[in-house]
Amino acid sequence: MSGAPPRRGGRVSRTLSGLVLGLGCVLLLGGFVLAAVLYQPYTVPTDSMAPTVAAGDRVLAQRIDGGEVRRGDVVVFTDAEWGPSPMIKRVVGTGGDTVACCDDQGRLTVNGDPITEPYVEEETGASPMGFSAEVPEDELFLLGDNRGDSRDSRTLLAETGTGSVPRDAVSGRVEAVVWPTGEAGLLDRATGFADQPGGVSGEGPLRPLFYATSAGAALILVGAAWGGIAHRVSRKGRRGVRTSGVAHNEGTHG
Structure with missing residues (x-):
């Protein structure tokens, strides 16, 4: 017992x-x-998005539809005009926007509103070259954060007269750096675009996962x-x- x-x-x-x-x-x-299922890994090929991400960084991009893209998103896209490989840039304008640089304080403007961009490379600022573009409907205007060393929409605008890419060229929105471990973490939200129509994207499901x-x-x-x-x-x-x-x-x- x-x-x-x-x-x-x-x-x-x-x-x-x-x-x-x-x-x-x-x-x-x-x-x-x-x-x-929800994310795709991506290795950053160049320093055009420094200091947000650097060449060789390993990032995770949430698989999204082009219709989900908001201003300020860092996206992965493929477009023949840019080359055969996937590219990573930041969306600064969507269909119907007028994107220009720079105002009297050296800031990027979207629809006449100055945008605060703490993520850009400080030495070059919003852009070392002036430009103005109207973004066609269902297209995106994209810039690298390293504005002094980035082939982006400004370059194609000067070469072809249009630098935007279709929304459906986007395959993912970069949410986090996972390598190197010392730089690992979620990307900051681009709150400078929060007052624009549609606001900015919310955080994805990576943190709860x-x-x-x-x-x-x-x-x-x-x-x-x-x-x-x-x-x-x-x-x-x-x-x-x-x-x-x-x-x-x-x-x-x-």
């Missing part, structure tokens, strides 16, 4: 350990699967440790039962 509680307690502990392990696996694997996978990994560790402890406790309980039975039998015979 005295051995029953430890055995029941051991079974309950093992059951709970299994549930914790199962939940941890669901969170961990589910988080990774969703991240693979990170929390889910982290919680899953932690639960797996806890469940495994819990199961090991429960097993040892159960074994001790069984040994105690056997020892008590032997002592009881010896006392009876005596």
Whole structure:
């Protein structure tokens, strides 16, 4: 009779350990699967987007439809006029906008409103060259953050008279740097465009996915440790039962 509680307690502990392990696996694997579905990795080829991202940085871009793009987004796109490879630039104008540079304080303007851009390379500012463009409907005007060393919409505007790209050329919105680890983190929102029609994009699902996978990994560790402890406790309980039975039998015979 005295051995029953430890055995029941051991079974309950093992059951709970299994549930914790199962939940941890669901969170961990589910988080990774969703991240693979919702995001695409991309290696930045040049310094045209410095200091936001640098050549060789590994980033995650949320897979989006071109219709979801907002001013200020850093996007991955492919357009034959820009070359055969995917490019990464910042959207500064959408269909119907008038984008120009620079005002008397050296700032980019969109529809006549000056835009605060803390992410641009300080030495070159909003742009070392003046320009003005009207963005066609369903197209985007894109600039690199390193305005002194970026082939972007300004360049094509000067060469061909139009520098915009179709919205459907966009395949992703860059949300985070993941490598190198010292630079890893979410990109800041471009709040300077917040007063423009449509506002700016909200944060994507990467943060909750990170929390889910982290919680899953932690639960797996806890469940495994819990199961090991429960097993040892159960074994001790069984040994105690056997020892008590032997002592009881010896006392009876005596």
